[in-house]
Structures are given as C-alpha cells and as structure tokens.
Amino acid sequence: MQRWQKKKTHFPLIALIFFVFIAFSILYSESNIQGFHQDHSHQRSTIQDGSFLNSTPAHNFNLSKKAPVVTAAGVSILGTKHEMGLFFLVGFVVGLDKFTTCASTVRYSGKRGVSAVDRAEISDRKESSEVETCDFFSGKWVFDNVSYPLYNESDCSYMSDQLACHKHGRPDLGYQFWRWQPQNCNLKRWNAMEMWEKLRGKRLMFVGDSLNRGQWISMLCLLQSTIPADKQSITPNSELTIFRAENYNATVEFLWAPLLVESNCDDAVDHRMNERILRPDGILRHSSRWEHADILVFNSYLWWRQGPVKLLWSNEEKSVCQEISGLGGMELAMESWADWVTTHVDPLKKKVFFVTMSPTHLSRDEWEPGAEGNCYNEKQPIHDKRYWGAGSDLPTMRMLEKVLSRLGSKVSVLNITQLSEYRKDGHPTIYRKFWEPLGPEKLANPASYSDCMHWCLPGVPDVWNELLFQFL
Template structure:
C-alpha cells in the first residue's frame, strides 16, 4: 500500500515536471516568435493608411519603442516631433502651390480696383498668376473668409495708413469683403488718396489714409512721380492726417518704406538736420535708413504713450521685381510663374529697410505685450519676393500694345495686380486677427 502511494506520488511529481518543462518550451518558443515578428508589427512609415509619409522617421539613437506600443499608431506619434499643437505655426514660412479654384473676385465683380492695378481690365493676356495660393510648410492657412470676417467686425472700424502699396492692399481687402456685401463710399478727398467706406449690414467702416512716410512731409510730385523739388521730411513730427483720428479706430494697419528712398531734406525741430541723396547741397547725407529708423521709433513711441485699445498691425515693406533696369530706366517684369526659392534675392534697398523694421517692430511688440496692448507684425516680404509674376508690368496702362506690339511703355513692377498674390496678404491678416 505504501509502495502504491509512493508510486502514485512519484508519477504525479514526474507528470508535473514534464508539464512544467513543456510549458517553458512553449513560452520560450512564443517569445522567440514574437521577437522575430516585432519588426513587422511596428507601423510602416511609408504606409499611408497608418502614418502619413510626411511624418519624420525616428532616428537610430532614439530609445527602442516598448513592445506594448506597437499596436497603437496614435501613441507611436508621441515619439515624433511636435506640430503646431504645441508650437504656433509660422505662417510666413511656406511656398506657393497651384490652386485650381477660381479667384475670390475679378475686375468684373469688384468696383474698387484702381486702373493701374486692373491687369485683367487692361488686357493682360495670361491669367495663371491668379491660380496660386500661399501654403505654410507646417500647417494650413485658411483662405480669407469674408462672411466670417464681417461677422467678427460688427460695429468696428479699420484704417490702412501708408503709401500706394498700402492702398493697393486696401483695395484687395475691400474686394474680398464686397463679395458678401458691397461697400458704400462715405468720403474721399479731391485726389482720392484719403477715403472711407461703410458696410451697412455690419456697421463696419474702413478707411485708407495717405501717409507715405507716416510723418509730416511736404511733397512736390505730380501724378507720374516727377518731382519739382526735394521732399521736406520732418523726422520728429508724425503726420496729423492719421494721428488726429488714431483713437477712433479699432484696427490700424501701418506700412511704409519705399518712399524713404526718394531724395529728401530732413528736418528736426524745424531746422535742417541733413538729407538723403541731395547732391550739390551743403547738407550731411544721413541716408534713408537713418530717417526710416527714427520715424519708426517715433511711431511706436506714440503708440505706446497712447495706450490704445485697438489692435495695431505693422506690415513689412515689399520687394519689387524690376529686371534689366529700374522704374525710370526701362526695367521690366515679364515673368508668368512664381519664382523658386533662392531665385530672387532682396535688393540692397529692400534688405536695408527690412533690417531696420524687424528689430524695431520686435522691440515694440515686447513693450506692447508688457502693457497688455495688441501690436502684431504682418510679414509679407518673403512670400512676396517669390511672386515676380504678380505685378501689372506694362498692363498698368490700358491695352498698351494695341496699336504697336513693340511699343515702349513704363512697367510697374512694384504694385500688384488685383486679383493677384496680394490677396494672400489678407489670408495672413485674418489669421492675425483671429489668432492674435
């Protein structure tokens, strides 16, 4: 009996050991199988159905992904570089991409385009320049939504203060909004340089103020830009054309730059301080950069001391695309497609303007933030540099080659066709307003 009990116990013990051994072998085989297939279990970064192919591949020095992550692509994405959910996207870093959609307006659907920028109406034969859109590299930039914008701007007022490119920008702004409700003009001066419009259903007013230097300036030019005397520019006195109305606006966009290149006598405290380009006169040539920086400092000091409740936006100066000459020496711009990155470099003048305005705006933004004020940069320089195809060129004139296909006409490679690339400036502007 004892022998039987011992035999039974011995059998059970051996049976247990045998089962344990089999189990260990099976577990070992399972682990080997799992590891041998683990590379297939990690989502393939070239598979569009799992992870977008634009997602950067993990570098070799990154720690291995735990095996319990491999079935969760969403969790795998935590190991990828962060997108604009954690850092605000740079809307100014991008490229122009083809856009098959129709332009938001045409010269037939907007009556606020001035003749010099009415490229379609003046007979420009190619239309490809309107079928591109600005696309930031790291995020989506929504197109200007006129209806949404008007709803946001109920009972508000806007002002665009600056030179003729500012007015060019303003016309694009009006044309986009007028596709929802046409603007009603309330006022214009005799030269149509200072104007005001109203959108009745939204009680939105929009003004444009001609102030090419943003400061007091006596200008002696005709409509074609021919001067009879040097400009008298007061560096220490801002232009009362806009300062007297400054407190009445909710949104103000300032811009300047190009006019500082012109020959001018500089004043301070009503006394001649120096000049720019005044050859033959016994004045110190201080350079246009001196004047631009000094006036920008005065502008931002005025804004800070005014402590406005309005949102202030400063738009950077924009490049021209004259080739084989300048405005007055037969320069032209006949390109019909955007330039590739690096194909155009900023001209020295534009580079100097930019080197002045960016630091001054940055300092002003920091001061404004400390005071709880809204002051923002609208940087259109880089994206505009890539659009040599967007200027009126010879089509600033009405059908310039109608009578003579070889006619010599002055090209405009500074202002912008409407519709055209300048409309994307308002995509950027709306992003500033919505997210600023």
C-alpha cells in the same frame, strides 16, 4: 501768478483764432466717423513671438509701461484729450505741404526727439509656451484654379486702374490662380462673412503708401460682395478714403501717409517732388486721423529707397533742412511712430499691424543670371526658396526689427516680404493705366516702362489680407 493772469487776459485774438482753426481742422475728419461706431473692446492677440528676419509668424513682443512721450519741444503728449493743447503750449507750427522748400541744407547733425521707447537690448529668449508650431510666412505658392481667385476683377466696384491688369490687356491670367501654402500648416480659408463679424462696429484702417492702398483695395474687393448695394458707400476725402458697411456699422479706410510722419508728399494725388522733405518729429497730422481706428495696418518702405531725404524739425524757424540717407530718415520716422504706439495703444482695445517690405522685381538677372529685362512677360513664380532680391534691403529689415521689437504686444508684424519675393509674375508691368502719355520710344520697349513694384488684383495682396484675417 498776477503777471500770468494779466498776459492771459490780454492774449491776442489772432492766436485764439489760430488755435480754434487748428482744432477744428484736425477734428473735422473725425466728426463724420465717430458717431458711426460704438465702443468695443478687443481680445488679446495670440500671435507668437519670433524674428521676422527669419520668416517667422506675426509676433507680439512684451514691453513694460513707459513714461509719456516727450517731444523735441519738451512737452509731454498725454493722450487724445491733451493733443489739441500741444499746439497751444508750443505755439503754432506751419505744416509741410507740396510747396514747402528748404532755405538751405546742412548735413544731419544727429539731433533727435527724446523717445519713450525703451532702447535696451532685446533678449532672444523664448518661453516654452511660445514655441512656434507653424510659420505662416515660410512656404510655397501652389497653383490652384479651383479655389482662386477669391473674386473677379470685373466684379469689384472699387478696383483701381493701376491694378486692373486684365482690364488693361494682360493676356495671361495665371497670376490669379496661385495659393500661398505655409510650411507644415494651412492658412485659414477666407470667409467674408466671418471677417465682417470681426469688423462689426469697428474701424479698420490701412495707413501708408500705394502698396498699402493696394492691400486696402484688395480688402474692399474681398468684402464688398456680401454687402447689399444700398448698405455700402465710399467717401473719398483726398488723404482719407472711407468705405462704410451700414449693416455692420463698420468702416474699411485708407489714409495716405507714405512716410508715416508729416512730409511735403502728403497730398494724395500731387506728391511727386524733386526733393522729399519730412518733419521727423511731426506725427500729429496723421495720428489725429488714425488714432480712433480699432484695427490699424501700417506700411512704409519704397518711398525711402529713392535717395537722401531732408529733415525739417518742428522747432526750426529758418527753414534750414538737414540731409540724411533714406534709411536714416526712415529710422527717425519709425521712432516717432513707435513713440505714438507706446503711449496710445492698449493691445486689449486696439490691434496694430505693421506690414514688412513689398519686394520689387526690377532686374531679371537676379532670378535668371545673365538675362536682361525685368518682370515684364514673367508668367511663373520663383520656386527657389532661397531667392532674395536686391530690392528687399536687409539693413532696413534689421532696423525695423530693432524698432518693432521694443513695442511688445502692441504691434504684430505681417512678414509678407519672402513670400512676395517669389511672385515675379504678379506685377502689372505694362497692363495698367499710366497717368502720363507714353512716347513711341517707350512703347517700343515694354520693359522700359513696366511697373514691377505694384501688384495685379486679384493677386498677391489678397494673400496679405488672408494673413491679416488669420491673425485677427
């Protein structure tokens, strides 16, 4: 005891400065938000159970209480008040950024942090009370130029040039007039005032990549018209952007975290890297920003589809990276995220949603055998209910189902994959702002630079938000 007291008394000043700096950095982004909200409890979600591989409704699973998460460093993460002490206990860890490199690379060794998530097999048994009466994710698209679009592109102050297809010259507007019709039931009609009442005094935060950012922009467009101009504001803060509605004491936010865990791609603007390096056991940088939100909407997928990724664990001192497949890396990241959910989410107080894969339409041959090209110049949805594109990876869906099914009622799944698969007509293609000049060769071949990943607004992401509205 005396030896410890002696060390404590002579603790180096620089270590203390490091600790204060880290604590301040993490808490700074929260300080402007915390005073803006009141504490509110939530009613338990009544979304039914089911396998999202079979396009069933958003679901809540059951999970008994588990022990605290134990990190790779062997330190329990006990909750918000103790997370600052985590750095003090394990030492200062240099964060990843766009300048991070690997000194060398070896194959992935199978090393993992110890997870708090129960890895027992999940039973497929359902109680009689959980019999599904409506599958909101199975159905068809119906042309409806009376009720849709839900807003005009030009009226949305927060529209992105990446998604404003009409502004950038798209001549056909048919993509705006399709309504999703679930099988044997109806989606709740969108009502912005009712949505704001659900959000009163709360923080709604979207966390993920540019597809998730598109859903966030869609939500702003759906909501902003009911807020007086002098009662709304937006505060861009690089990774975290916050829209405030003062008369509802509410915020709708977006946090850039494309791999969910810490990575060298976390710069919201400059994130094009030759190699992607992530810290699979590093969730604190992002979770310190999202943990105080009342409603969280996560996504992650396309960034894992671009080849192998490199792992740089928190306790690796020599910058030796391990290479792993994109799917393997995603599973590790999802497990770290699931550990956070397990230890931090009370479904009576916080609602968490995970949005499944947003499909791409990169090969016209998939819906029109023998044809060349991609989604460019497509003007109609796919009407074959059995259609499934190669861009939606079934092994990834199975992995997600395995991870998410362990989280019980803590997470609800928005299965947007199948319904979005049909919308080959809904992408920006060439009708968006491109950040780099396009040469004559590309301009002569529109399909060569068509964006078949993101979605025009108004359009498909509006339906994703209608589904979110349905389940809140």
